[in-house]
Amino acid sequence: MATLTQQESATAERLVVTDGARKIFLTIIIAGVVLLVAGVLAAIFHWGAASEATGTVAHQAGSPLWLKRIIVSLWHSNLFILGISAVGTVFVAINYVAYAGWSVIVKRIAEAFSVWLIPGAIIMFVVFLLGRHDIFDWTREGVMTKGSATYDRIIAGKSGFLSTPFYLIRMVSYLVIWWAFSWKLRKLSLEEDLNGGTQYFHTSVTTAALFLVLYAVTSSMSAWDWIMSVDVHWFSTMFGWYVFASWWVSGIAGITLTAIFLKQNGYLRFLNANHLHDLGKLMFGFSIFWTYVWFSQFMLIWYANLPEEAVYFNQRLGGFNGQYTAIFFFNIVINFFFPFLALMTRDAKRQMIVLKIACIAILVGHWSDFYLMLMPGTMRGENGFLIEIGVAAIFLGSFLLLMTRRLSEASLIPMNHPFVEESIHHTT
Template sequence: MLIIIAGVVLLIVGVIVSLFGGGGHEAAEGAAAAHGATAAHGAVAAGHGGGEHHSSAPWLKRIIVSLWHNNVFFTGVSAIGTVFMAIQYVAYAGWSVVVKRINEALSAWLVPGLVIMLVVFGLNFINYDLFHWTVPGIMDKGNANYDAIIAGKSGFLNIPFYVIRMVVYLGLWIYFTKRLRDLSLSEDLNGGTAYFHKSINVSALFLVFYAVTSSMSAWDWVMSVDVHWFSTMFGWYVFASWWVSGIAAVTLCAILLKQAGYLPLLKDGHLHDLGKFMFGFSIFWTYLWFSQFMLIWYANMPEESVYFNQRLGGFNGQYTWLFYSNLAINFVFPFLVLMTRDAKRQMIMLKIVSIAILIGHWSDFYLMFMPGTMKGENGFIIEIGIALIFLGSFLILMTKRLAQASLTPIHHPFLDESVHHTT
């Protein structure tokens, strides 16, 4: 609750600063944004048309964009709890049983995530601050707002189909999450191996659906913000960010529970494996980051390079420092700190790296959303305030679910293997 209160205070302070202390600053930022946008888009902007539309006041626009940014981040991380658990089932993995309840609790945000996503998508229509492709007339030839490139995507990017996809993605994730949770609790009550085998079948089906919907959700929720730009690697890139953040969240929660005396069966071997996951998938995220960046840089095609031009030098260099910090905190730091075996078994090192990864990938999503929406009018006080409100709410739901069942799945057939796990 204190986290939520701190977030509300920061949000109020940020709005006040934007309203009363940012008059000249906002004007300067607006000029910088116009300059940056012109430099970044160049020939691309000249070719496809599209009229300007009036946007909301900067403070309101920042709130709407930040609500979307944080909800996409926390919803994606929440889904990883189910994904991780499903992978353990289909792999017949035994080591992770002692952290199984943490993964189940991590997915508690999916239902509110769907509700918030629908509400914030509705807020977009106040002044079309999030998705340029929703501006009236933008797909109608002859209209002042007409954009030929966006009109060419109308079969996929139209409001009814977009909302249907959103509900289907999250509806499937919620259904399979609830199904696996129900089977897990029934196993606790009744014992036997029947629930375990049913969970394997459910997990296999879920992973097939998730493999498709996770990439498509990245196109819808993130990439369509920069509607003229596209990358065939973007779905994997967003998933990698969600995945390593989810593992970091599980690791941090496991350590905190262990230190509070609630998870006595958690041993150094479990921490070592979680540390290896964070280490390995930080490298995997970097591989995708570099592959996407290198190919776009090497080809140097205006319709592709505009994305990185905005983040590296556009808007008067507003995002340049964050671009490089993103790589440092999400790759260099975990790579160097977790390189040794001992580091992966020390709680203090894993706590520091987990927190750094969560902050780093929240910043990664910030970098995905802000240049395409706020241009040069971005900030951090409002954004961090909303992030703290989401974090506090997320923790309330997660801890509530943790308290609803034993932290040890007592009748899981691989519990003994997990208890005696060593690395």
């Protein structure tokens, strides 16, 4: 990739979302609907060996199996994309606070990712209200009532925290905080484009610093609420960091992949191999960080061998007739070994084709990571993939439609950002 000369200056670029691009996104959604319908039919009529195998595990009382899988899949894929959406704002905020200049070239992509926060929040709220009994055992009738046939002493001991009103208050608080700061940083960015001056940058730095403090707390708490409380008897003090690491590296992969596609379609002409190199370093480094947190959590639980902690990994590594064993090892390979080996060299981090493959692998891998976090605690041994992949495709196509529309609303290059010239001439 050619290096820009020092004489070149930033010029505005506007994304035009073509009918062809929209058709691709709609095709992804339609393919998801087809897979979803096929999965529902397979679950109802017990088609295929997988359905017969999972039928050996007794289905709990509640919604029909196919409906429960849809509910859990909506929670799963929405959580994954919602976390990535918030990471777009986290990426912008970190670079503001760090006074980083290199990332300005991809700043608008990160800003556009936050577009899913409102639809994602609505979906999460509705799914919880309508399907919470299929996701969370602690919401079931009588589970916290002493003397009830379904009473659970351990769950009842957590009743002060795991109560539906308090849970909803926390959920709304997390999402409002994430959305409000995303909206504010985006607003300041657009006003800076229109009016110039450094006051918008300095206000953004202050806003970003406050957001990062609040996000550090709310992201961990949201992981406890939305994922860890699925396995309500189990707990891990490292879980918040684990979920954040998965969201963060997936968000970086999403930003990188979007930047590459824009570059290959004639946009972001100032994006060069040096920017890709830095994005590649972030993916490489945080894939290792995710593995560090994963191994630390696993090793401590394995070494202590306490039943109330070891049950989490027993279910995923051999439990339910080995339903999740292959996914458990696939998770380690695709989320650590593959990005580690693919992105190890400097040249690999500067090649679009290598980065594209690594980004797709990371996104698929961490979607499967969330699958492994949620399915054993909800579906037990009655898991599947057609419904889950179908729902994921519907969410992906919808996210791409909204995200590209947000990208097209402003220049891809923040024209009056104080570090824009530094970014377009960035070298490593």
